[in-house]
């Protein structure tokens with residue numbers, strides 16, 4: 341399903357004709373392939389312990405994917421997803437609440453600005469003390485770090501909803517529920533999405549960081565352990581995997597953005613004189 | 617027709633009663649009085665045009681009538697009910713159509729949105745009502761499109777369809793045809809005539825186009841001065857059906873037009 345989504349996203353970006361679609365894929369993919377080929381051949385008979393051959397790295401990656409999938413990769417992804425989900429739901433809910441009640445927002449603003457200034461990783465020791473070693477601590481760190489960009493952007497988005505839009509909502513007596521879910525949040529969605537984009541990158545950093553500290557599982561844990569034991573191929577393999585996961589997360593996110601913000605592009609296209 | 621409304625007026629209160637509305641923006645040294653003591657009524661099935669120069673406070677007045685803005689003094693009644701917040705029997709077509717539609721909703725969903733709050737409407741009824749009113753403005757096949765995929769005139773018709781689907785007894789329109797081309801404008805004017813014939817509504821139409829005010833109105837309220845007051849209420853006794861070409865070329869029409877124009881001229885100096 342996810343590959344299908346990615347393909348659709350790439351297609352949609354590529355425009356309409358199959359020819360142009362193919363061209364876009366080729367333009368995007370030739371350089372990575374070339375670099376990979378260079379890496380493969382240049383490292384083929386490497387004897388350096390720090391920089392093993394790509395072949396042995398890929399073998400280590402294959403081993404990791406088969407043998408440590410359930411024990412390390414799944415927990416990493418689960419914690420990441422869970423933390424992000426909590427951040428998104430609570431960030432949007434609290435952001436909408438504060439954005440819709442300016443008095444409340446003004447009262448909380450100094451406190452929020454202060455808490456937002458705390459780097460997410462600085463919470464690691466604190467969460468460790470509170471939750472101990474385990475998933476809860478990692479989820480808490482990710483949720484905390486990823487919460488702020490989403491929450492602050494939601495507040496911004498809600499505050500900048502057009503006065504006319506509010507007036508329409510009011511004059512047609514929309515229920516509070518419809519006003520928030522069908523008017524305010526969609527109107528704020530461009531800002532909310534850009535907050536979420538920040539949060540996705542942040543949470544990848546935070547999951548790895550949390551796995552470095554007092555952890556017994558996860559991709560970050562594999563990387564740290566293999567580096568300590570001089571298993572360089574496994575270390576590079578986990579790095580490669582993190583890169584790929586980050587990339588895939590980004591592509592998935594772009595697809596979501598593409599679908600959710602279709603109207604936004606349409607409106608912008610129109611004001612620039614084009615036909616949507 | 618006029619006879620009929622006069623008889624009704626004696627039996628029940630007018631559809632809309634505006635008594636002594638004034639509005640001052642700001643306080644202290646910043647205070648600016650825009651509206652001063654506006655009084656008029658609008659009866660059932662009547663179209664009342666409101667004309668006045670730009671900045672006279674026409675939008676301000678409409679927002680007071682719609683319950684969106686509290687007047688500094690005076691009252692607005694919808695039949696017997698004092699207006700303090702947006703009433704259920706009233707719909708507004710806003711001046712700026714491009715901002716009044718929700719770009720994230722399809723045309724159909726835009727029209728349906730206000731119906732969600734109407735008690736006792738099932739999903740299918742809501743859908744059907746929206747489809748019907750889109751059809752009545754000639755957009756029966758555009759329901760699945762988004763507002764930004766439509767021309768300005770079509771967007772304004774969506775805004776009108778949304779108001780019609782709401783089935784108000786009083787429809788307020790704020791310069792609804794101001795930003796469309798001449799051809800679209802006369803099409804929309806005739807659409808307004810058809811709407812009036814089909815739905816039982818009182819229509820209040822704000823416009824700065826004098827010709828339009830006469831063509832569409834049963835009465836024309838001329839507003840001017842600082843602060844703005846009602847200078848004259850001109851009855852338009854031109855029979856229906858009215859037609860862009862024949863009606864507008866009658867002597868009666870020309871005289872009324874000239875009269876309204878002179879009213880605005882003399883009072884603005």
Ligand SMILES: Nc1ncnc2c1ncn2[C@@H]1O[C@H](COP(=O)(O)OP(=O)(O)OP(=O)(O)O)[C@@H](O)[C@H]1O
Pocket residue numbers: 641642650668669670671672673674675676677824
């Ligand atoms: N919220 C507000 N606060 C302060 N002044 C306002 C506000 N809204 C309108 N005004 C002022 O009130 C006056 C009347 O504005 P209004 O929009 O009602 O005029 P209008 O007759 O609708 O004009 P137009 O024909 O250009 O639409 C203007 O001078 C405007 O600057």
Ligand SMILES: [Mg+2]
Pocket residue numbers: 674675676711790791
């Ligand atoms: Mg106006």
